[in-house]
Amino acid sequence: MNIIVCMKVVPDTESKIYVKDGVVVEEGLKFLINPFDEWGIEEALRIKEKLGGKITLLTVGTEKDVEVVKNGLAYGVDDAILLSDPAFKGSDTLGTARILASACKRIEYDLIICGREGADYDTGHTGIALAYVLGIPYVSSCVKVETDGEMLRATRQIDGGHEVHEVALPALFTTSVGLNEPRYPSVKGIMLAKKRSVPVWGKDIVEGAVGHEAAKYEYVEFTQPEEKKKSCKYISGTPEEEIVQLMLLLEQEAKVI
């Protein structure tokens, strides 16, 4: 059972992110594995523990992402490949999917795992576009998956419930919140990963149009949202007094009840 996990390197969205002169300031930002992809790595490890095989990480990025890619290797993943080339710059989500697809075609796989979305741009296009470009089916926003190496049975989130899908491999699924609780990498894993080199594949492997020219959209403006200044009205007293006051405020001031 060979698995490809696509992993994006994203800034820690818990950290301070701000815009200066119309661009997002990257300096000082901490970069990490996209949380949705961390669930992907964990699920791949669990499947491998059961069925054996090989796990390959694919990251579209730049040389500066190598350190974070090695954090991915530290979990006990077999291989990682960085897909990087100046020609990839300005690729949109479909372009990124084409780059990933070109790499996937050079690797043996039964299953591809992607995060539902990147925690940076939250688009949620690349994984699904990758499945389409490769001509394989996908199940999105999965919270539970089972596979015997032939079939994939996946429980996915739908609005107001769940749906169970079954599909023959090769297939792709995207992860969602609740899929698993990722382990911590072992000290040994971290040490080993540090020594690994991450091969870089560039534009010569890529089929289809990628990069800025091929992009169907371009981000042209970045601003910081105006923070709605709220001053919290604190209510104090005994619980009974607090509730009387709260109800009064909700009814007469906020007029929401």
Next chain:
Amino acid sequence: MILVVSEFGDKLKKITLEAIGLARSLGQDVCVLAIGNGLSPLAEELSSYAKVFVTDGVSHCSNELISAHICEVARKTDARLIFLGDTFFGKDIAPLIATQLDWAFMADCTAIEEKDGLLVTRPIYAGKVITKARVKGNAVCTLRAKVFPEAKKSSSFGKETLGLPQITPKIKVLETKKEEQKRPDLTEADIVVSGGRGFKSRENFQICYELADLLGAAVGSSRAASDSGFIDAEYEVGQTGKIIAPKLYFAIGISGAIQHQVGMKSSGTIVSINKDPDAPIFAISDYGIVDDLFKVVPVLIEELKKRK
């Protein structure tokens, strides 16, 4: 032409009316597609907002088939924009439609303007940055809920019946489980009661449901609460969960991590109950009670019961 793909549970979702409203505000012709089962009443209702294409008798349908169908309708109607909600349905299907049609895909849009082409506004980096994208050509967009004004009813626009395309799906939908909808949908509700780690256990979390039912509210949670198993993950409000904007939001026992704030800070009125006076949630709240939730919430429940 703008094609809106409608969404409904037991009844039509507001996001569909918001999508039609946005499409109309762009001064374009609008048509709506309804795919599902037992659609007669829904199609009738929709036809007073826009021309409706009805694909009835469809259940347990895989994304490949639905997407192929929507692409056909887009070609037939000569649409250049397709709108869906930024719901699980939209997240699943919209990226595939865009890829199949070779159009741009724009997720979670909060504004769409026609200004020398299409200009789309969307929040990124957990809402810390707002960006505008210039789209070359046609696009499939998912829309954030409660941002766009709902369309108003007018005359009847008529209906047309369609059938699904003949393709053999690779995916088998074995089972669809909808939780019993006794509470309103989280993204559509006017009032939401959310609980956090402060509840300490799944049993204690029942207080949230009791309060929600007295208010006719939906129940939500922080990531900490769902990670701790107090409630299932699909009720999570936040960056990895749902982004909502009800008129009234109760944050109970929730400290208010950035990832939670992203999901609820656009709510109208925010009430927080937390015994930690330094909890960040208070900074974005309208009303704050610094007290033990297990003392305060039961009193609120009693007060609401008295009023019934």
